[in-house]
Amino acid sequence: MPEITITVKSSNDQKYNVKIDTSKTVLEFKQAIAEKCDTAADRQRLIYSGKVLKDVDTLETYKIADGHTVHMVRGSTPAAADGSTTVKGSSSQSSQRDPTTQTPQANPTPVPSTINTPPNLFGGLGGFPSNTLGGGGNIDTLQSLLGNPATMQYMSQMLQDPRFVDNVIAMNPQFASMAPQLRQMMQDPEFQALMSNPDALRNMAALSSYMGGASGPFTGGSGLTGFAGLGGLGSTTPSNTAPNTSTPALNPFSLLNPSFAAGNPNSTQPSMPAGFDPSFLWGFNPPSTPQQPPEERFQTQLQQLNEMGFWDAQKNIRALLACGGNVNAAIEMLLSGTI
Amino acid sequence: MAKVPRNFKLLEELEKGEKGLGDGTCSYGLSNGEDIYMSNWNGTIIGPAGTIHENRIYSLKLYCDENYPESPPIVHFISRINLPCVNQHTGKVEHSRLSCLAQWKSSNSLEDILLELRREMANPVNKKLPQPPEGSLF
Numbered sequence: 001m002p003e004i005t006i007t008v009k010s011s012n013d014q015k016y017n018v019k020i021d022t023s024k025t026v027l028e029f030k031q032a033i034a035e036k037c038d039t040a041a042d043r044q045r046l047i048y049s050g051k052v053l054k055d056v057d058t059l060e061t062y063k064i065a066d067g068h069t070v071h072m073v074r075g076s077t078p079a080a081a082d083g084s085t086t087v088k089g090s091s092s093q094s095s096q097r098d099p100t101t102q103t104p105q106a107n108p109t110p111v112p113s114t115i116n117t118p119p120n121l122f123g124g125l126g127g128f129p130s131n132t133l134g135g136g137g138n139i140d141t142l143q144s145l146l147g148n149p150a151t152m153q154y155m156s157q158m159l160q161d162p163r164f165v166d167n168v169i170a171m172n173p174q175f176a177s178m179a180p181q182l183r184q185m186m187q188d189p190e191f192q193a194l195m196s197n198p199d200a201l202r203n204m205a206a207l208s209s210y211m212g213g214a215s216g217p218f219t220g221g222s223g224l225t226g227f228a229g230l231g232g233l234g235s236t237t238p239s240n241t242a243p244n245t246s247t248p249a250l251n252p253f254s255l256l257n258p259s260f261a262a263g264n265p266n267s268t269q270p271s272m273p274a275g276f277d278p279s280f281l282w283g284f285n286p287p288s289t290p291q292q293p294p295e296e297r298f299q300t301q302l303q304q305l306n307e308m309g310f311w312d313a314q315k316n317i318r319a320l321l322a323c324g325g326n327v328n329a330a331i332e333m334l335l336s337g338t339i
Numbered sequence: 340m341a342k343v344p345r346n347f348k349l350l351e352e353l354e355k356g357e358k359g360l361g362d363g364t365c366s367y368g369l370s371n372g373e374d375i376y377m378s379n380w381n382g383t384i385i386g387p388a389g390t391i392h393e394n395r396i397y398s399l400k401l402y403c404d405e406n407y408p409e410s411p412p413i414v415h416f417i418s419r420i421n422l423p424c425v426n427q428h429t430g431k432v433e434h435s436r437l438s439c440l441a442q443w444k445s446s447n448s449l450e451d452i453l454l455e456l457r458r459e460m461a462n463p464v465n466k467k468l469p470q471p472p473e474g475s476l477f
Contacts, residue, residue: 011385049357050398069358071385
């Protein structure tokens with residue numbers, strides 16, 4: 001086997017000439033480099049012709065010839081070096097699911113930018129179309145989206161941001177009557193974990209597309225559409241669509257049930273079975289706006305606003321309607337003069 | 340000005356890539372050394388220091404069709420990256436969002452594209468963008 005001389009250029013502009021046999025593996029090559037510089041073999045990352053060299057391959061595989069140059073980058077840790085040299089397709093699932101690896105340096109700026117444009121809320125997710133979620137449309141898009149760690153990051157960021165919740169609530173009058181429960185649910189760590197779990201979301205997508213067949217009414221509110229699909233989260237498998245089969249303990253949406261029943265006059269059931277999956281209900285009862293007039297629904301909130309010196313009842317109601325009954329958001333709105 | 344035939348130009352670029360005549364921050368070469376049409380290329384960009392990309396190696400693929408270098412190559416990121424000019428679903432570098440692709444000149448090279456992408460990473464607007472975990476792929 002021919003021995004060749006390879007120029008190794010390190011990222012700090014050092015150059016080394018290494019003589020090596022082309023039948024040697026990349027790892028042996030790295031060890032040879034390590035003798036000439038202070039970078040241990042397991043911290044070296046080598047690049048040649050636009051490829052990251054894998055330890056197990058021989059130099060022949062990459063057709064490195066005499067006089068050619070290999071670039072060396074120092075990895076921060078051996079683990080990081082592994083990550084970049086592993087075989088394609090080994091997605092780092094574990095790190096994607098671990099919210100702690102995503103959130104730390106994440107600054108919350110992307111969230112406020114979406115706050116001002118409720119209909120486009122999911123646009124911030126890189127084109128997260130809410131009708132895709134609920135309408136059972138393009139599952140492929142969703143799949144690719146779910147695999148995107150940036151999505152997970154945004155998800156957890158948004159769920160932790162109370163303003164996002166306000167926004168979701170404001171997006172659909174249906175949510176207005178259950179704002180407190182919804183807020184509680186979204187801040188529930190279990191729910192957040194579910195939302196950050198690609199598998200759960202995938203199940204949800206499958207489920208919602210399954211339900212999409214019977215879902216003319218889903219075209220109603222985009223916010224609700226997204227969450228109709230989410231209702232399925234409670235059930236662990238897509239086949240669990242029958243009302244009585246889902247496991248109550250797992251279903252964070254179960255706490256939505258009472259208020260939902262109250263807000264939905266179409267529902268004749270006085271009390272729901274423990275594990276009732278709300279998405280089932282939503283699938284068959286088109287979302288209807290609550291029949292109570294806003295004055296009644298927001299009675300306590302209106303009183304609060306009054307006590308704080310906001311006298312204009314009509315304005316208050318409009319603000320509360322827009323904010324889904326959230327007093328703080330309504331105040332902001334009233335003060336900003338946008339209402 | 341004389342028009343450089345496609346294969347001459349690509350051969351020249353190939354040699355430059357193999358010999359590492361550039362500044363070492365970007366590397367490129369044929370995906371398959373036996374590809375006599377020199378259509379499919381691999382590229383890597385070493386993340387610029389002082390940015391979120393530092394110490395990362397980004398892999399790309401570049402496709403030069405028969406009209407190269409009159410028309411620009413098609414460039415995809417293989418490694419996931421969050422950059423405005425990169426389609427977040429496919430990893431494709433949008434021609435309209437990268438000036439050297441949008442205003443392509445036949446004297447431009449593959450290295451010019453990689454270098455401009457690297458400048459984009461170091462662009463103050465982009466250098467702090469949250470990035471997917473290293474090693475994830477499009």
